Amino acid sequence: MSDSFPSDLKYTKDHEWTRASEGGVQVGITSFAVEQLGDITLVNIDVKAGDTLAEGKPFGTIESVKTLSDLYAPIAGKVVRVNAALTDSPELVNEDCYGKAWMIELEPTGDAATATAGLLDVAAYKAHVDASG
Amino acid sequence: MTEPAATLRRTPMYDAHVRLGGRIVPFAGWEMPVQYKGIVDEHQAVRTAAGLFDVSHMGELELAGPYAGQVVNYLVTNDVSRLGVGQALYTCCCNAEGTILDDLIIYRAGDERFLVVCNASNHEKMAKVFASAAKDHCDFRDLSAETALIALQGPKAFDVLALAGADAAKLVELKSFHFRDAVIANVKCTAARTGYTGEDGVEIFCPWADAASLWDQLITLGEPLGLRPCGLGARDTLRLEARLSLYGNDIDETTNPIEAGLGWVVKMDKGDFVGRAAIEAIKAKELPRKLVGFQVKGRGIARHGYPLRDADGGEIGVCTSGSPGPTVGLNIGLGYVPTRLAAVGSTFMVDCRGKLVEAEVVKTPFYKRA
Numbered sequence: 001m002s003d004s005f006p007s008d009l010k011y012t013k014d015h016e017w018t019r020a021s022e023g024g025v026q027v028g029i030t031s032f033a034v035e036q037l038g039d040i041t042l043v044n045i046d047v048k049a050g051d052t053l054a055e056g057k058p059f060g061t062i063e064s065v066k067t068l069s070d071l072y073a074p075i076a077g078k079v080v081r082v083n084a085a086l087t088d089s090p091e092l093v094n095e096d097c098y099g100k101a102w103m104i105e106l107e108p109t110g111d112a113a114t115a116t117a118g119l120l121d122v123a124a125y126k127a128h129v130d131a132s133g
Numbered sequence: 134m135t136e137p138a139a140t141l142r143r144t145p146m147y148d149a150h151v152r153l154g155g156r157i158v159p160f161a162g163w164e165m166p167v168q169y170k171g172i173v174d175e176h177q178a179v180r181t182a183a184g185l186f187d188v189s190h191m192g193e194l195e196l197a198g199p200y201a202g203q204v205v206n207y208l209v210t211n212d213v214s215r216l217g218v219g220q221a222l223y224t225c226c227c228n229a230e231g232t233i234l235d236d237l238i239i240y241r242a243g244d245e246r247f248l249v250v251c252n253a254s255n256h257e258k259m260a261k262v263f264a265s266a267a268k269d270h271c272d273f274r275d276l277s278a279e280t281a282l283i284a285l286q287g288p289k290a291f292d293v294l295a296l297a298g299a300d301a302a303k304l305v306e307l308k309s310f311h312f313r314d315a316v317i318a319n320v321k322c323t324a325a326r327t328g329y330t331g332e333d334g335v336e337i338f339c340p341w342a343d344a345a346s347l348w349d350q351l352i353t354l355g356e357p358l359g360l361r362p363c364g365l366g367a368r369d370t371l372r373l374e375a376r377l378s379l380y381g382n383d384i385d386e387t388t389n390p391i392e393a394g395l396g397w398v399v400k401m402d403k404g405d406f407v408g409r410a411a412i413e414a415i416k417a418k419e420l421p422r423k424l425v426g427f428q429v430k431g432r433g434i435a436r437h438g439y440p441l442r443d444a445d446g447g448e449i450g451v452c453t454s455g456s457p458g459p460t461v462g463l464n465i466g467l468g469y470v471p472t473r474l475a476a477v478g479s480t481f482m483v484d485c486r487g488k489l490v491e492a493e494v495v496k497t498p499f500y501k502r503a
Contacts, residue, residue, distance in 0.1 A: 038366070039173040041457045041464075042434055044488075061486070063434050065172045065457050066366050068486075087432075 011125035077106030175367035182359025183287035192256035198271030231411030281344030286334035331375025426497035433490030435466035
């Protein structure tokens with residue numbers, strides 16, 4: 001089990017992470033989710049730049065050898081970029097889930113400064129993982 | 134994870150699985166490891182070196198007595214009378230409708246003694262079927278609770294055995310689908326040259342009490358050669374690449390051996406057996422559907438239960454097994470399709486949760502060892 005998660009990120013109970021960056025809010029999945037999935041073999045991002053997503057809406061799927069999981073938008077926003085590298089290199093998710101395997105970048109619908117305020121901080125996320133593990 | 138923990142059983146290797154980092158899941162009433170390091174890693178270990186699988190959850194039934202051979206032969210589709218002592222065969226066991234109750238390996242352990250190995254998920258059902266057929270004709274014993282089963286598979290399986298004692302070293306002389314009593318790592322056991330991975334190797338029956346010791350020693354001996362403990366996940370991808378059927382996925386009580394591509398284990402010339410008349414009727418007509426192997430051509434992974442559709446979206450069949458094939462490097466699957474679409478090169482669509490992805494029927498097995 002990974003018991004350390006980056007402290008500068010905000011998290012959801014569905015095991016997505018968000019990172020506020022210049023361009024918007026980056027979204028990916030956590031190392032806990034990656035461990036649960038195993039070897040990632042396919043990432044399908046079903047949205048493109050310009051699409052808008054409501055909070056909690058699926059934006060794609062991720063598949064490992066054994067299972068498939070939906071990817072959910074942690075916050076409402078407009079899609080600014082999607083990570084095209086994952087199309088041909090899904091293994092990036094196993095290798096670098098907090099870096100190269102970011103999935104989409106969102107421009108928050110509301111106030112950018114408080115867009116992720118409602119999400120879990122690292123301590124709350126860790127407690128959530130411990131409770132579900 | 135719907136089964137209450139209290140009803141789940143553990144094999145003698147449970148503690149070893151946990152120690153080796155296995156992720157334990159409920160499977161057919163047992164707590165079994167689905168993977169240790171990772172499915173792909175374990176899959177490749179079996180293809181290139183060796184893998185060790187705990188399959189002690191499977192059922193072992195013994196029938197003995199002068200009429201045991203006849204009782205067994207009446208219940209299964211393959212011809213058990215052809216077996217010499219020390220030989221085994223793969224077979225289906227059908228009901229009167231000619232559909233499949235289970236797929237089995239039958240071992241002839243003596244002139245009048247047969248061992249039937251059945252799927253864990255069918256253990257209770259098969260114990261009833263064989264016990265009731267044996268009644269008044271031969272002795273029946275369910276040995277499952279005292280018999281552990283370990284599969285050692287892969288191109289280096291016999292190199293591992295060569296390190297496990299003088300007798301184990303000679304197991305390389307066993308022919309395919311033959312078995313004998315053996316001593317492996319000082320454990321008295323029975324070794325059979327059979328498997329469920331598409332690789333060479335053995336399956337080892339031993340007493341419940343000795344299994345953990347045998348497992349630990351094989352792990353220690355094999356590790357320098359690249360042997361890895363392997364879970365149910367790799368077992369599934371390995372068997373799928375080798376196009377070996379999985380009961381509950383590809384075959385069940387709604388499918389018959391002929392459409393499942395298992396006609397080669399149905400011997401119509403052996404005399405009467407349960408399901409014979411129904412299978413004769415099935416064979417007399419053109420098959421409405423067949424189980425085929427396919428490769429997904431678009432971006433998608435077929436999964437058990439996904440509908441198969443024609444170009445217009447009409448449902449034509451169902452995917453029974455599907456996953457990435459780590460060795461073949463393709464997303465592969467098995468599914469029932471109408472006979473007109475069963476030829477190699479035929480195409481159809483896999484409905485991956487609403488996304489239609491093209492698939493093409495290909496020759497199977499997807500993987501065959503050199």
